[in-house]
Amino acid sequence: MTCFPKFFKHTSKNKKEGSSSAPELGKSSASNSAAAAAVRSSRSLPSPRGIKELYKEKEQNLRVFSIEELKQATNGFNRLLKIGEGGFGSVYKGTVAVTSSSSNGGGVGSDRLPVAIKRLNKHGLQGHKQWLAEVQFLGIVNHPNLVKLLGYCSVDDERGIQRLLVYEYMTNKSLEDHLFSRGLPVLPWRTRLEIMLGAAEGLAYLHSGLEVPVIYRDFKCSNVLLDEGFRPKLSDFGLAREGPTGDRTHVSTGVVGTHGYAAPEYIETGHLTIHSDLWSFGVVLYEILTGRRSLERNRPTGEQKLLDWVKQYPADGKRFSMIIDPRLRNVYSMASARRIGKLADRCLNKNAKDRPSMGEVVEVLKLAIQDSAEPVGNGPAANGRV
Template sequence: MKCFLYFKDKSKAKRGSNSAPELQNQNKHKNPALDRATKSSGSLPSPRSIPELYKEKEHNLRVFTFQELRDATNGFSRLLKIGEGGFGSVYKGTIRPPNGRGNPTLVAIKKLNKNGLQGHKEWLAEVQFLGVVDHPNLVKLLGYCSIDGERGIQRLLVYEFMPNRSLEDHLFNRVLPTLPWKRRLQILLGVALGLAYLHGGLEVQVIYRDFKTSNVLLDENFHPKLSDFGLAREGPTGDRTHVSTAPVGTYGYAAPEYVELGRLSVQSDIWSFGVVLYEILTGRRALERNRPIAEQKLLLWVKQYPADSNRFSMIIDPRLRNQYSLGAAREIAKFADSCLNKNPKDRPEISQVIQSLKQAIEYSDEPTTSRNMTSKSSQSMVPKVK
């Protein structure tokens, strides 16, 4: 899907032969705010930045040679390619333990295009963020390879392998079996727990900034994990409500205050979550150019079918074949609307997202038919935002 704007990175990569000089150099820089705070008696230190937190955990990541990853993918064989995007290609590979003993491990290897400084900037961000975070609903980074040699720049990332591909594949690829209603909710609950960890479970607040179905990967049991942290940003500190930055991401998922004003906060992730809620309800993408003009933009189309109207069921994914709770679907739509409030302050917190998804799953445990209107559905799952 088309991206609407990207950062311009004016830095130039230095050429050498060793791995990841940027990671080592960036860790040497101290946080001025932290230094000032610790020198002032009686004041608490400022939260450490992601690069500072990464310095403590960088030893957990394995540094691969380019030859190791070439061998792991049979020379980056096209037969092993499992994904491709503007950043480069992803390959299924097999790596051996560092000591050469033990069974090989299946991995996914992302190989960035050689050209483009933006790709390098996102690569560096992903190494640092995934080197710090640790949660069952966030994809695990196993290691990386960074080579600046005479033959060019090589940037690669090695992740745990997720055999069931992405939520995007299972929602929109008609070749794959239909994803059941309850499983859709369970997947979103899992990634909501991952977002909650990013928003409030670390020393520093993290804004994911790229929440969409293609970045939700599924393991063999359809357990979801957020992937692709190249666009993640540290959240505001002190009394600030947002960070200011040039908009970047996928068209159709970004919050209006971010697109129009460059104001980024954790509530920007909540907006994106609202978009994905409507995607699992309808089985349609946020933007589909091949549909009639009135139906191309998902959020505009669904407004014609309010959750409380008799026409609401017309937007439900037909592939579900009436095997869903209409009461729960109505409440999910109402909650999606609360996530899509124009004013970021009026959107729910991620904890409220989790609560509402749990309730929707509970409703869906009752007899699952679109004609079933449970008495519980009259008690709205949409929380009151203070």
């Protein structure tokens, strides 16, 4: 996928050579609004704490790894252990030592835990800022549908900056791999719905389950990782942003993300809201319906952009079945598929405020899963209720 250009200002100061420490968060200067809040009645509700304040409370939960530990974990970052690569750098599979109580109660032993280690490129300020965002956001969240960050490594020496992240290892790769790779078994319809439900629950938690809303900003198939039971976990929080609070309606930021997934109002104005995540979710809903990527240059002109193509086959129309992923071989519930199509259209409403909340999306997906238990197939007998 092609990414939008990213624009960041470097705010961190260089550390001493060879230093390894917790991420620098900086200090917030007092503002007029903060001063005014201080003189309000003690009965006033406290202002919600920001991500930095929340992180300060939990930073001790993250393990600080040395670069030597992570080199050993990956056999010197052996390319044979590389499991992913992107603009941020490379991801390796490795194992790290963890302490555990001895089974005979006679002391503490050491086990090896499989992990995924992301090593950011040594050059460029973009990588440092995304690394810092991942540490802060994943350091405070706690949800079964968000990938768990185990720790990090931050070293500055004569060879440059070293920024690494250590996550739990996800056995079954990503939703992207299972939807689009011809080398893997076809992902069943119900499994697709259950994956999307878990992803929606993770996003709902980000939007409304913390003291401040969090905008994920990079929802796409490749960022939905799957564990051994195909349970989904959202990963890659490098582009996440703290959402607006109080009277603010949006946050303004440079446009970043992946072509084909970013909301149109965000591209046009740089105004970011939680509704932006809903648009991206709608795109992925159509990807699980069709088995097609949001953008495929090798298709005929009228079919290259997924959202333009599916408009010709409305969810309540007679030709809707023509867009369903042929690899499913008609093994799906039409009632369920129509419900997903209509939900996707709601998420893709050009008026951002008219998109559903992620909580509403969760409820509709649960209904779609119920529908999927009905007789399968896309023939006349399968055109049940929606």
